[in-house]
Amino acid sequence: MTDLLTAIILGIVEGVTEFLPVSSTGHLVLATELLGYDPQKWAVFNIAIQPGAILAIVALYWRTFWAVAMGLVRRESASIAFVRNLLIAFVPAVALGLAFNDQIEALLESAVTVAWALILGGIAILVIERLARTHQVGGISGVSAGQSAKIGVVQSIAMIPGVSRSGATIMGAMVLGIDRRTAAEFSFFLALPTLTGATVLQLVKHRDAITGGDVQLIAVGFVVSFVVALAVVKAFMAVVTKHGFAPFAWYRIVAGAAALAFLYTR
Incomplete structure (x- = not known):
C-alpha cells in the first residue's frame, strides 16, 4: 500500500x-493491525490530522461561535457561561494528560486494550441510554459549572484508547441529566480545546521527526478528515435525534468482538 493511500x-x-462515540484513536490503532503499516511511522500523522476534523466543527457551527463571541463583547451571561463551562471541562484533560502522557502513549500500542474498551464502552452506552433520566437544559450555557467539571473528569477516561472521548463526554453528561442534543454538542465544542491542545503538545514533542514528505501527507489527511467529518457530524445528529446512541453501542460491541477474534486467531 502506498503512503498516499x-x-x-x-x-x-x-x-x-x-x-462519534466509537473512539477515533481506537480505530486508528486497529487500522494498524488490519492494514499492516508501521504504527511508529504514522503516529505523528494520526495526531497532526485531528485539526481537520476540528475545523469541520468550526465550519458547521460558525454561527454559534460568532454569537458567543459577540455575546462576550456585550458581556452576556449566556455567552460567559458557554465559555466558562468548556474551560472548566477542559482542565481535567490538561492535568491528567500532562501527568500520564507516557503511560497513555504506551496504551496506544495495545490493540487488545482497544477491542475490550470498545465492547465495554458499548455495554455502558446501552445501560446509560436505558437508565439515564435527562431533561432539556437550554444548551451548553444552561449546564452548571459543577456539571461541567464532572463532564471534564469523565472525558479524561477516554485517554484509554478505545473508550472514546466523544462517548465519555456524552454519556457523562447524560448521567448528569443533560439532554442528548446538548450532551452531543458539548462533546463537539469541548473537542476544540482538548484536541487542539493534544495536537500542539504532540507535534512540539515530535517536531524533529517530521520531514517535508510528512507535511504533504499530513495535508492530504487533514483535508480528507475535514470533508468526511463535515458529512458525518450532520448525519450523526440526525441519527441521535431519531434513534439515540444505541446504534453506536451495538457497533462498538460487534467491532470490538470482531477485533478480538482477529487478534487472537491470526
Whole structure:
C-alpha cells in the first residue's frame, strides 16, 4: 500500500470516528493491525490530522461561535457561561494528560486494550441510554459549572484508547441529566480545546521527526478528515435525534468482538 493511500484511509477513519462515540484513536490503532503499516511511522500523522476534523466543527457551527463571541463583547451571561463551562471541562484533560502522557502513549500500542474498551464502552452506552433520566437544559450555557467539571473528569477516561472521548463526554453528561442534543454538542465544542491542545503538545514533542514528505501527507489527511467529518457530524445528529446512541453501542460491541477474534486467531 502506498503512503498516499494510507494517508487517505487514515484521514477517512479520523473524519468518520472523531465525533462519534466509537473512539477515533481506537480505530486508528486497529487500522494498524488490519492494514499492516508501521504504527511508529504514522503516529505523528494520526495526531497532526485531528485539526481537520476540528475545523469541520468550526465550519458547521460558525454561527454559534460568532454569537458567543459577540455575546462576550456585550458581556452576556449566556455567552460567559458557554465559555466558562468548556474551560472548566477542559482542565481535567490538561492535568491528567500532562501527568500520564507516557503511560497513555504506551496504551496506544495495545490493540487488545482497544477491542475490550470498545465492547465495554458499548455495554455502558446501552445501560446509560436505558437508565439515564435527562431533561432539556437550554444548551451548553444552561449546564452548571459543577456539571461541567464532572463532564471534564469523565472525558479524561477516554485517554484509554478505545473508550472514546466523544462517548465519555456524552454519556457523562447524560448521567448528569443533560439532554442528548446538548450532551452531543458539548462533546463537539469541548473537542476544540482538548484536541487542539493534544495536537500542539504532540507535534512540539515530535517536531524533529517530521520531514517535508510528512507535511504533504499530513495535508492530504487533514483535508480528507475535514470533508468526511463535515458529512458525518450532520448525519450523526440526525441519527441521535431519531434513534439515540444505541446504534453506536451495538457497533462498538460487534467491532470490538470482531477485533478480538482477529487478534487472537491470526
